[in-house]
Amino acid sequence: MPTVRTDDVETYYERRGDGPPVVFAHGAIVDHSQWDPQLDALSDDYETIAYDVRGHGRTGGSPRGRYSVDLFADDLGALLDALDVERAVICGLSTGGCIAQVFAARHPDRVAGLVLADTFAPELLSRSEWLQRSVMLRATVPFVRLVGYERVERAMVWLQERFSGEGVSGDYEQIERIRETGPKMETDEFAKVIRAVAAFHRTEIDFSAITAPTLVLYGEHEAPFMRRQALKLAAEIDGSKIEAVPGGGHASNLDNPDFFTGAVRELLAEAYPSDATELAGESGE
Numbered sequence: 001m002p003t004v005r006t007d008d009v010e011t012y013y014e015r016r017g018d019g020p021p022v023v024f025a026h027g028a029i030v031d032h033s034q035w036d037p038q039l040d041a042l043s044d045d046y047e048t049i050a051y052d053v054r055g056h057g058r059t060g061g062s063p064r065g066r067y068s069v070d071l072f073a074d075d076l077g078a079l080l081d082a083l084d085v086e087r088a089v090i091c092g093l094s095t096g097g098c099i100a101q102v103f104a105a106r107h108p109d110r111v112a113g114l115v116l117a118d119t120f121a122p123e124l125l126s127r128s129e130w131l132q133r134s135v136m137l138r139a140t141v142p143f144v145r146l147v148g149y150e151r152v153e154r155a156m157v158w159l160q161e162r163f164s165g166e167g168v169s170g171d172y173e174q175i176e177r178i179r180e181t182g183p184k185m186e187t188d189e190f191a192k193v194i195r196a197v198a199a200f201h202r203t204e205i206d207f208s209a210i211t212a213p214t215l216v217l218y219g220e221h222e223a224p225f226m227r228r229q230a231l232k233l234a235a236e237i238d239g240s241k242i243e244a245v246p247g248g249g250h251a252s253n254l255d256n257p258d259f260f261t262g263a264v265r266e267l268l269a270e271a272y273p274s275d276a277t278e279l280a281g282e283s284g285e
Contacts (some may be wrong), residue, residue, distance in 0.1 A: 003058075007077035012058035013051035013079065017043030020112070020272040021088040022264075024050040025076065025096030027118070028193055030175060031057030031182045034093070037257035038264060047269060049088075051079055053096070055189040057182050067196040069095075069203055073102040080110065087142065089113035089212075089271050091264060093253060095197050101233070105209045113271030114210065115236075115264055117217040118250050120229035122203045127241060129225040130201075137198040141191045174254045207236035214240035215267040219248030219255060226250070241267075 014032055016039055024035040032050035039048045052059035054075050055240060064071075076099055082090065089112050092100030097119025104111045124130045182244040214237045218230035234242035245252035245259055253260045 004082035006075045006082060008064070009054050009059055009062045009075070011051055011054070011075065011079055011082075013049055013083070014039070015083070016048045017046055019046040020268070021047040021085050022126045022268060023076070023080070023085070023088045023090050024048070024111075025072075025090070025092040025099045026050070026056070027094030027096055028197055029056070029185060029190065030178050033057075033178050033182060034175075034251065034254065035091075038091075038235035038261050041257070041261045042265065042268070048194060049079075049083065049085070053099070053193075055193045056185060059253050060183070061182060061186055061189040061192075064192070067192040069098045069102055069200050072099045072196070073106065076100075076103050077107060077110070084156055086110065087112050089115070089268055091115035091117070092119065093117040094119050094250065095193075098197070098200055099204060100201075101207075101210070102203060104212065104214075105207060108209050108211055111193075111210070111212045113212050113267050114214040115217065115267055116214065116233055117245075117260070118219055118222060118226065118252055119233070120200075120226065121232050122133060122205060123214075123232070124201050125228055125232065126225065129228075132223075132225060134198045134201065137194050141194060145187055145191075146190075158259060175251060208238070210237050213267060213270045215263060216240055216242040217245055217252060217263060218242075219250060219258065220244045220246050221249045223250075223254075 002015065004010050022042065024032070024038065026032055026034040030051045035050045039050055042048050046158050053072055055061050087110050090100045090104060092115070094096070097116040100114060101116060101121070104114045120133070124133065130246040216230050216234045218227055230242060243263055245256050
């Protein structure tokens, strides 16, 4: 089982292919296998690295009493150091997108390109968003201690579908399959991860520091506040591009993997132009 020491945890990762590196950070309460469609499609041309964020999957938890997105971003930097990756395209979805934007703003020299999918900036744009991102997230913790996070999340998905519209959660059965095949998350780790996400609005990010080519993706059926956040990110990051993933919900890379991967491939070609030229030449031979 491939792991590397990143500060005080053994981080599990999967590394495939050869070429310019692209690193994938998954959403909360899943694991690296969320990115399997993209790894399968891109590893012929790129070195793809997907890892389990602290508290998740085969990385598992740590004795720390509290987590933060800043800590997760530090873990990402330690992972790149341990794998001798000086500079990479970073692709993050949901919580992984929070990690990616923090890392990109604080280490712009290490980021060749940035993909922010189905994610949000620290700033809360409305009272309803504050209720959903902070209050409701924290409120899940005591219920998870009673009945487990699987039941609580199913209830949350049901509520989102009722209030934000059908399709907001995308193909949720795929997320459930990921959970069934991976290690079960410990309740204490769930609590630390959820509280870290709920406190993200306290994080300070200098978006002007992000200079790498950036793509903002969001599912067509995302909740309204998530669509507003996508527009916010695109406006904050100079020169960024924004696209809606047709038919996508909150895990748009799984809901429409062909579109999502094609958009990422275009960003990779912009981030690594010399390599894209070589690939185009090879395909024409």
